[in-house]
Amino acid sequence: MSNDGENIHATAIVAGTTGFLFIGPSGSGKSALAFSCIAEAASLGLFSALIADDRVVLSAYGAHLLARCPQSIVGLIELRYGGIAKVESLPAALVHVAVLPVASGATDRLPPENERFSTSSGRELPIVRVPVGIARPFAFIMALISSQAADDPIEISTF
Template sequence: MSNGGINLHATVIVAGHRGILFTGPSGSGKSALAFRCLAEASGHGRHAALVADDQVFLQIFERGVIATRPDSIAGLIELRQSAIVKVASQRRCLIDVAVQPVGPDAERLPPADLRFAPGHGIDLPLVVIPRDAVAPLAAIEAILATLAAPLATGSPQF
């Protein structure tokens, strides 16, 4: 623990009003996927900001998990094999969901009840999406909507 929270290797953004934590091993595509979500949100006129790339502090409060960046990396995101670039940023946010980018060899349909629970009382819904998803933010939001609304039973009515 550091800075009063859990020090985690992850990337966190805010897109609209949703805090998104990207998790996975080094080189899995967290930063690239987060950057594409930022661009997608901005392209649709929504608020978009980086909280932290590569290192984030997580704290648990009554309302949920808060992510805070180290000041030394404010607004900086690494685009692997390209550069470290400056983007719009904010110091902290409430996390709504964890996202794990996966490659082409991943399970076709992972279980619907996946959770991100690294310990210390942190428990978030986990969404798994391809690291090369065409519209990653739209995919994340569609999956979250599916998880929030159970599938209707019975035959569709036409």
């Protein structure tokens, strides 16, 4: 990690007051899932915006993790098989949860207990696994976050 942060292959968004970091290998559905969450949150009247797609710069911000977008891709998201779209974006925001798209049948039905995403600086985020192609991914994620809150409270705020 440099002084400028750790540049990783991921997608980051804000929906409502929560920052999400979509992780996983290339082609796993990160961008599509993030775009669906942005659209679903907006349809519910919540603020939603892209932070970065494909490359996300992560850096420590106090006890939190700040996600930023490399200048060359600000506001751009790849909609696989459709092209590159320009969407509402923020230059930076805190991220609170890592989202891992999973293909149906590719893994156990229940996730590992206390699964975490770790940066090279040692910062961690709880991981929420989301089935690729689920109809309401934002609602799915928020339901899991709410159910985990008693065991592992997630402090929600934006940068």
